[in-house]
Amino acid sequence: MRESIGIFYGISVGTGDPELITIKGLKLLQKVSVIAFPAGINHQPGLAEQIISPWLSSQQKKLPLIFPYVQDEARLQQAWKQAAIDVWGYLQQGVDVAFACEGDVSFYSTFTYLAQTLLATYPQVVIKTVPGVCSPMAVASVLGIPLTLRSQRLAILPALYRVAELEEVLTWADVVVLLKVSSVYNEVWTILQKLNLLDKAWIVERATQAEEKIYRDLGDRPHLTLSYFSLLIIQVTPS
Numbered sequence: 565m566r567e568s569i570g571i572f573y574g575i576s577v578g579t580g581d582p583e584l585i586t587i588k589g590l591k592l593l594q595k596v597s598v599i600a601f602p603a604g605i606n607h608q609p610g611l612a613e614q615i616i617s618p619w620l621s622s623q624q625k626k627l628p629l630i631f632p633y634v635q636d637e638a639r640l641q642q643a644w645k646q647a648a649i650d651v652w653g654y655l656q657q658g659v660d661v662a663f664a665c666e667g668d669v670s671f672y673s674t675f676t677y678l679a680q681t682l683l684a685t686y687p688q689v690v691i692k693t694v695p696g697v698c699s700p701m702a703v704a705s706v707l708g709i710p711l712t713l714r715s716q717r718l719a720i721l722p723a724l725y726r727v728a729e730l731e732e733v734l735t736w737a738d739v740v741v742l743l744k745v746s747s748v749y750n751e752v753w754t755i756l757q758k759l760n761l762l763d764k765a766w767i768v769e770r771a772t773q774a775e776e777k778i779y780r781d782l783g784d785r786p787h788l789t790l791s792y793f794s795l796l797i798i799q800v801t802p803s
């Protein structure tokens with residue numbers, strides 16, 4: 565057992581293809597003895613866990629952490645607190661813990677809430693992160709388009725709680741990326757139709773994964789049932 569506390573690593577593991585993890589991330593993932601990740605739902609492995617499974621050994625301790633998919637702030641805080649307690653249990657014994665994060669660790673990631681809770685509760689904690697491939701970059705690559713060029717203005721909307729927000733952003737942005745589009749797709753389609761932008765929009769579902777699907781022409785698709793892992797790109801101004 566080491567005398568010092570362990571390091572908490574946030575490792576970006578990319579968007580699905582296990583080869584999209586960086587060499588630095590992979591080396592750490594294979595070196596650290598405790599590997600944490602968001603627990604899947606309905607007893608199925610979560611996405612981060614699926615991505616890293618080819619790289620792990622059976623000797624490594626797997627630490628699934630429960631983060632409920634809810635808006636209720638009190639329930640979320642409780643989950644982050646419990647996860648922080650679980651992780652600290654190893655760190656305080658001098659054992660490093662690596663948290664595998666789908667996409668990039670700093671891009672709308674659960675890792676950040678956990679890291680902030682750890683810092684607030686145990687200020688002596690040491691946290692290091694490894695960057696990686698986030699979903700807008702992966703989707704641009706899948707579509708074979710540049711995400712942005714020259715002086716184009718890029719807007720990333722993490723989630724749409726008021727669809728009017730999208731109309732406002734479309735007045736100034738050249739390229740718009742909409743995360744979590746699955747729950748608001750019908751409303752978004754109506755706005756794009758009104759603004760004549762349906763032929764400038766693409767959806768990629770489960771980019772870089774075996775189930776990857778591209779929707780290029782949204783004109784005749786007012787209704788789509790999409791996975792949570794779907795992203796919409798609108799090229800408002802041609803590049």
Ligand SMILES: C[S@@+](CC[C@H](N)C(=O)[O-])C[C@H]1O[C@@H](n2cnc3c(N)ncnc32)[C@H](O)[C@@H]1O
Pocket residue numbers: 579580666667668669671672673697698699700702703742743744745768769770771772773792793794795
């Ligand atoms: C909470 S955010 C997490 C973003 C992630 N940390 C990243 O770096 O991309 C979840 C949203 O990211 C997008 N997303 C993540 N992975 C994706 C993938 N493989 N294909 C398409 N969209 C994805 C979806 O819009 C999803 O609703």
